[in-house]
Amino acid sequence: MKGGFWQNLDLWARRCLPAVFCLFFVLLSVLPIPIPGYSSIVPMLTLACIFFWAIHHPRLLPPLVVFAVGLVEDILSGAPMGAGAVVLLLAYGVTVSQRRFFHNRSFLQVWTGFGIVALGAAALSWLMAVIVSGAFAPPQAAFFQYLLTLAVYPLVTWVLHRAQRLVPVEV
Amino acid sequence: MDYRRPGLIARIAVPFRGAAQRFALGFLVLASFVLIFLGKTDVVVMERARTAVTDVVTPILETLAEPVSAVNRGLDHLGQLAALYDENQRLRQEVARLRSWHGVALRLEAENKSFREMLAYRGAGRRSFVSARVIADGRGPFVKSVLVNTGRRDGVEKGQAAATPLGLVGRVSESGARSARILMITDLNSRIPVLVEESRARAILAGDNSERPQLVFLPDGSRVTVGQRVVTSGHGGALPYGIPVGVVSAVTGGIIRIRPFVDWERLEYVQIIEYDAAPPPSSEGAAPKAVR
Numbered sequence: 001m002k003g004g005f006w007q008n009l010d011l012w013a014r015r016c017l018p019a020v021f022c023l024f025f026v027l028l029s030v031l032p033i034p035i036p037g038y039s040s041i042v043p044m045l046t047l048a049c050i051f052f053w054a055i056h057h058p059r060l061l062p063p064l065v066v067f068a069v070g071l072v073e074d075i076l077s078g079a080p081m082g083a084g085a086v087v088l089l090l091a092y093g094v095t096v097s098q099r100r101f102f103h104n105r106s107f108l109q110v111w112t113g114f115g116i117v118a119l120g121a122a123a124l125s126w127l128m129a130v131i132v133s134g135a136f137a138p139p140q141a142a143f144f145q146y147l148l149t150l151a152v153y154p155l156v157t158w159v160l161h162r163a164q165r166l167v168p169v170e171v
Numbered sequence: 172m173d174y175r176r177p178g179l180i181a182r183i184a185v186p187f188r189g190a191a192q193r194f195a196l197g198f199l200v201l202a203s204f205v206l207i208f209l210g211k212t213d214v215v216v217m218e219r220a221r222t223a224v225t226d227v228v229t230p231i232l233e234t235l236a237e238p239v240s241a242v243n244r245g246l247d248h249l250g251q252l253a254a255l256y257d258e259n260q261r262l263r264q265e266v267a268r269l270r271s272w273h274g275v276a277l278r279l280e281a282e283n284k285s286f287r288e289m290l291a292y293r294g295a296g297r298r299s300f301v302s303a304r305v306i307a308d309g310r311g312p313f314v315k316s317v318l319v320n321t322g323r324r325d326g327v328e329k330g331q332a333a334a335t336p337l338g339l340v341g342r343v344s345e346s347g348a349r350s351a352r353i354l355m356i357t358d359l360n361s362r363i364p365v366l367v368e369e370s371r372a373r374a375i376l377a378g379d380n381s382e383r384p385q386l387v388f389l390p391d392g393s394r395v396t397v398g399q400r401v402v403t404s405g406h407g408g409a410l411p412y413g414i415p416v417g418v419v420s421a422v423t424g425g426i427i428r429i430r431p432f433v434d435w436e437r438l439e440y441v442q443i444i445e446y447d448a449a450p451p452p453s454s455e456g457a458a459p460k461a462v463r
Contacts (some may be wrong), residue, residue, distance in 0.1 A: 031239055048235060074222045080207050081206045082205070082206030
């Protein structure tokens, strides 16, 4: 496909959309929102975003980008660098390996799939926190975070489905 | 496209691509673990990398935080409208009460001043502060820290205290050119030298990621009871003396917990206190240096 400069730029920009959305969700999830208790149970928006693109356009979201997104999130949220990246990379890996299963499935089935991936991710990030900090942390907050993540997933998907129309079809 | 029956080329290409991807994935997971390990050892490069990223993202976060705080202000406004009358009554009573306290404070200040002159006492260090806006919240249940929009450009350095008018928030744990991270007193890694105001017993306030940090290393035989105020002790020189921290909320089985004064849910602005423990003789009191 050969087009003019602007056409190439446009195509390139569209190809960047998955990465851009992931970064946007990172920023969204660190915004200080003054709801009591919210900061300890912020939904894992980035995870939902990566899950979505891993199913629909894994080639536009290579592991290196997932790694970078994870690092940025760790840095902004003040977590140990790499702790969140591991969780996102593993969730990404599992999703990509199972992506065929998710094609042509009903929304409810995909949601259930996300529920399983997110449960693993929440458990892993709790485990990482315990290992890295060297102190036991009560798992309740992690569980509520998981529930909230599950609850916002439809909203994230709705936004990303709309964005997906701009993404070029893979050849 | 039928995903269950790939064509000839796809049948050859897909596993190959898969292998390369899997290798990249494995490598990056390993890299993450290496980073976690390096982070534990406090490498300077890591801190530089962190502050470089926060510096870049700060303007974007400032912009994004704007509508959030606007909505918040609006809601606050509506909430206050409803309680206007009661609030007014309450404030009138409070003003009457505080007026008498104001008189007492003025008298004590004058008295203190004359005592200081008599004793040729060198002031308790010079402090000035920079106001900063909270632009990102420590996400997740395990990190208790916030990102603010001031940095070394405004004189914010690692180790300085961050407070609101209500009390101590935490200390600066990283400072970039225009952003800084504040580790809250509730964080697992937070250790603040404090003293119990009444008994003057020194102790360390140790966070444990719960809402109520613990008082540890109290001298033997010191008596602490619920309701006593805890303030920063100024030992170690990095923090000034006397920033209110919280009140003792529970003493059970040798574990003393403090309820911080700070309202964590409404943490929009903090003051970062620049403190010089060995001041020139004639300096006193807090003065705003810059407001952002």
